[in-house]
Amino acid sequence: MDTEQHRACPRYPLRTDNAIEPSPLWAAFRERPDIPLIDLPTGESAYLLTRYDDVREALVNPVFSRAALARMQNASLVSLEGSGANLVDLDPPEHSRLRQVMSRSFTARRVESMRPRVQQLTHDILDAVLAGTPPVDFITAFAEPVALTVMCELLGIPYGDRARFRQWTLHILSMGDEADTGAIRAREEFFVYLRELADVKRVTPGDDLFTAMITAHDADVGKLTEAELVTMVATMVVAGLATANFMGRGIPWVLRSPSLYEQLGTADEKQVRALVEELLRIVTPTETAVLRMTTQDVELSGNVIPAGSLVIPGLVSANRDATEFADPDDFDAGREDNQRHLAFGGGPHFCLGAALARLELSVALSTLARRVPTLRLAVPETRLQRRTETFTQSLIEVPVAW
Numbered sequence: 001m002d003t004e005q006h007r008a009c010p011r012y013p014l015r016t017d018n019a020i021e022p023s024p025l026w027a028a029f030r031e032r033p034d035i036p037l038i039d040l041p042t043g044e045s046a047y048l049l050t051r052y053d054d055v056r057e058a059l060v061n062p063v064f065s066r067a068a069l070a071r072m073q074n075a076s077l078v079s080l081e082g083s084g085a086n087l088v089d090l091d092p093p094e095h096s097r098l099r100q101v102m103s104r105s106f107t108a109r110r111v112e113s114m115r116p117r118v119q120q121l122t123h124d125i126l127d128a129v130l131a132g133t134p135p136v137d138f139i140t141a142f143a144e145p146v147a148l149t150v151m152c153e154l155l156g157i158p159y160g161d162r163a164r165f166r167q168w169t170l171h172i173l174s175m176g177d178e179a180d181t182g183a184i185r186a187r188e189e190f191f192v193y194l195r196e197l198a199d200v201k202r203v204t205p206g207d208d209l210f211t212a213m214i215t216a217h218d219a220d221v222g223k224l225t226e227a228e229l230v231t232m233v234a235t236m237v238v239a240g241l242a243t244a245n246f247m248g249r250g251i252p253w254v255l256r257s258p259s260l261y262e263q264l265g266t267a268d269e270k271q272v273r274a275l276v277e278e279l280l281r282i283v284t285p286t287e288t289a290v291l292r293m294t295t296q297d298v299e300l301s302g303n304v305i306p307a308g309s310l311v312i313p314g315l316v317s318a319n320r321d322a323t324e325f326a327d328p329d330d331f332d333a334g335r336e337d338n339q340r341h342l343a344f345g346g347g348p349h350f351c352l353g354a355a356l357a358r359l360e361l362s363v364a365l366s367t368l369a370r371r372v373p374t375l376r377l378a379v380p381e382t383r384l385q386r387r388t389e390t391f392t393q394s395l396i397e398v399p400v401a402w
Contacts, residue, residue, distance in 0.1 A: 011039045012048070012312070013287070013393055019384040020252045020395075022287070026050055026317035035303045038312070041389075046291065046310035052325075052342070054300045055289075055318035058311055060347035062092070064292035069310070092348055098228060102352055105154075105209050111355040114150070118360060121149050122367045130371075134401035135378035143247035146364045150356070151240030155233060156208025157197060164193070169241050173390040187234075194230045236353070243357045245394035246285035247364065252384060252398060253283050254365070255377055260331065265369030272366045274333040276358060279365075281319045281341035282331055285357075286392045289313040289345050318342045374402045 014023035029036050029050040038048045049055045058064040104110075125145045129136060136142075144162070152159040171186030198214055205211045210233055217224040254261050264275055292311045297304055305311065319341045320328040326335075344351035351357070368375065377384075378399035385396045 009037050009039045009045060012041070012046070013386075013388050013391075014038075016386075018382065019386045020249060020283070020381065022316045022320060026314060026320065030317060030321060033302070035300060035305065040310075044310055046312045047305050048312050048314055049300070050314045050317040050321075051301060052318040052321035052323060055313040055315065055342060056346055057300060058292055058313045059289060059342070059345055059349065061298070063295055063298045064311055064313075065295050066290065066292060066349065067094075068295050069291055069293040096348070098224075098232065099348075099352065102232065105212075106352055106355055108355055111359055114154075114356070115359060115363065117153070118146075118150055118363045119367065121153075122146055122364050123371075125149070126367065126371055130402075135399045136401075138251055138398040138400045139244060139248040139395065140397070142368070143244040143251075143364075144241065147240045147244035147247070147360060148237075150360055151237060154208065154356075155210045155236060156201070156206040157194075157210060157233075157237070161193075165190075165237050166241065169238050170387070170390065172238065173392055190234050191230050194233050195226070198226075198229065239351070239353050239357075242285055242392065243353075243360055245392055246280075246283065246357075247361065248395045248398050249285075250279050250283045250361075250365070251368075251375075251400070252377055252381060252395075254279065255375065256381075257331070261369050261375070262373065263369075264366050265373060267366070269362070271333070272362045273358070274338060276361045276365065277338040277341070278331055278333045278335065279361075280343035280358075281325070281335075281338070282329075284316040284319050284341075284343050287314065287316045288391055289315055289342075289349070290391070313342075313345075315342050315345070372402050375400055376402065 010025060014025045016023035029048065035054070036048050036050075037045050039045055049058055125142060128145075129141050132141075144166070148162050148165065149159055152162070168186040168190040171182040172190070174183050198210070201211050201214055202218070205215070213224065213229055213232070217226065217229050254264065260275075264272065267275060289312075292313070294305055294307050294309045294311060296307045298307075299305075319325070322328050324340075326332075344354040344357070378401040384398065386393050387396055
């Protein structure tokens with residue numbers, strides 16, 4: 001691309017006047033015949049995929065590689081890179097090996113068995129919220145405690161360290177420039193913390209997933225390395241916070257419609273699941289999937305993306321594509337095949353914890369709507385702000401009252 005064209009590139013994140021709605025540029029880009037090249041805060045440029053078919057192709061086609069990108073020596077572009085042992089940054093067959101180790105802990109049956117505990121935790125956290133005085137920040141008062149408590153109990157890590165998890169995650173997910181060492185430092189501190197915790201668990205094992213992974217490592221070192229063990233646990237904590245961030249983005253959208261919020265509280269379990277699926281589609285947990293790099297020239301929608309290019313799959317845009325979803329800007333919990341959205345990605349990197357996230361969201365949001373029917377935003381929607389320094393585009397805070 002020539003210099004004049006490069007200067008005209010829009011910058012990511014795309015600007016929007018409403019923090020809970022996608023930028024109008026996503027829709028504009030979907031209508032363009034080309035694939036836009038955008039500038040990243042790191043100084044790099046990337047092709048931004050906006051159409052459902054293009055995004056899905058990037059998620060399932062091995063030409064769009066995570067491993068190739070992870071090998072780049074640009075720490076500012078990465079999340080938990082640098083360890084060389086992260087599920088997010090591997091391609092099959094190495095990715096398949098690690099995923100198999102984890103998948104037994106996230107079967108539908110095992111996740112469903114957690115429902116009573118998730119329900120009890122949600123009630124306990126709501127009791128604490130309601131004992132206080134509104135307004136409160138919905139994210140830190142409710143969403144994060146629910147998601148992090150579930151993940152901490154699953155892994156057997158101290159919930160009391162949640163503030164540190166939160167700060168590490170914000171740095172790890174940042175889009176700083178090349179001189180920003182915050183992500184590197186946060187990753188190193190997080191890994192040291194988890195290695196020390198692993199040593200403690202070897203002495204005093206618990207009935208938790210982290211202990212089970214340590215046992216697997218110690219029994220067969222070739223199956224799961226120490227670096228892989230630590231990185232996978234860190235990734236799961238980050239994923240737990242992603243669920244909280246989605247609740248934070250989703251509740252203002254739901255509160256726009258009092259009837260929808262009421263429905264969450266009165267619907268049966270099957271109906272709640274359908275409501276949550278449509279919320280996942282129309283809000284989407286993160287705007288984009290993680291970056292990929294093309295390992296060869298590849299054609300999408302009649303456009304050739306050269307080998308060695310960075311590519312961003314726009315999940316939020318794909319989920320609003322009218323060629324795939326009728327009236328995509330309308331909330332319709334009765335859509336057929338309602339799980340074809342790309343909220344959890346797709347292909348080999350489809351979110352391993354999707355079943356757990358769906359369970360948490362269904363239980364937390366339905367319980368909230370039942371017990372706090374008068375919940376409302378405590379500030380105008382226009383005052384909500386995004387964390388524009390991260391790819392997740394989560395909200396900074398969501399003040400609510402009741």
